[in-house]
């Protein structure tokens with residue numbers, strides 16, 4: 004059977020997404036009693052109790068389709084951020100919004116400019132539309148090279164992605180750098196600011212994703228409930244974009260893309276609470292503990308503003324295996340000179356520090 008003839012030619016270039024390892028896949032390699040899954044930039048903490056209550060209340064409604072317009076969630080976000088509801092888009096994770104933006108904007112032969120390495124879906128969503136990927140290597144120890152990104156833009160560029168903090172390096176773009184960049188991006192290019200890890204930022208010089216959002220210029224901000232709000236398993240992301248953009252994107256999306264439980268949990272989660280601040284502080288504390296550990300062991304790392312840290316190691320695959328033996332699952336990237344280590348809770352961070360100490364101390 005020649006299956007190739009059934010498929011669109013451009014899909015030959017698309018790699019299947021490789022998720023981080025799950026606990027049940029690795030027990031046979033683990034010599035410790037406990038596993039810390041620090042491979043997928045998830046929250047090590049459970050969802051907020053009020054989100055779990057909201058989910059519980061909606062379970063009996065699962066015979067019905069969700070609200071296809073995510074009306075209540077959109078209203079709630081509108082109030083929370085002071086942005087008109089027509090400028091809000093909801094996705095089955097912000098991952099879906101990246102896919103939808105590509106499907107909305109890219110014609111074959113157009114191109115998208117983005118940093119590399121960065122979130123792999125910028126690449127797959129571009130290739131699926133038969134558009135060209137312009138991948139701009141990070142500079143320094145893992146920072147976005149905004150001037151090289153500007154230099155890669157031409158008349159066929161439709162989208163430029165800014166990922167800050169960048170996955171997998173955790174580096175942020177500063178406010179000064181971003182303002183200069185935004186001033187120079189030509190008006191035919193949509194700037195997509197992917198702020199999936201925004202809630203973890205403590206560096207005050209970092210750009211705030213909404214600072215330059217005006218609902219008019221081609222500038223879109225993406226955010227998610229998966230990380231700080233600990234709802235990765237439910238899939239709910241959101242974004243802000245000019246009303247015309249949201250209107251057309253809604254033509255492309257599946258009518259019931261955000262499920263009932265995701266909408267309910269998101270509505271319950273989006274409030275400024277002490278617990279949110281405490282979670283950010285806990286992450287920042289354990290992030291510094293990890294960075295100090297790498298520093299002490301003489302390992303190069305990228306100062307991070309996210310819930311993970313990129314660390315260089317001489318042999319990433321063997322370090323990955325040795326960490327796994329000790330119950331710490333991190334993320335390896337084929338061909339890269341380092342590992343992405345998730346910031347755990349106190350216990351997970353203790354385990355990670357102990358494991359690195361054994362390997363490199």
Ligand SMILES: Cc1ncc(COP(=O)(O)O)c(C=O)c1O
Pocket residue numbers: 043044095096097098099122166169170197199226227228229235238239240
């Ligand atoms: C930079 C970035 N953007 C977007 C996403 C997608 O997140 P979600 O689809 O869970 O909202 C991720 C997930 O890891 C990410 O790292």
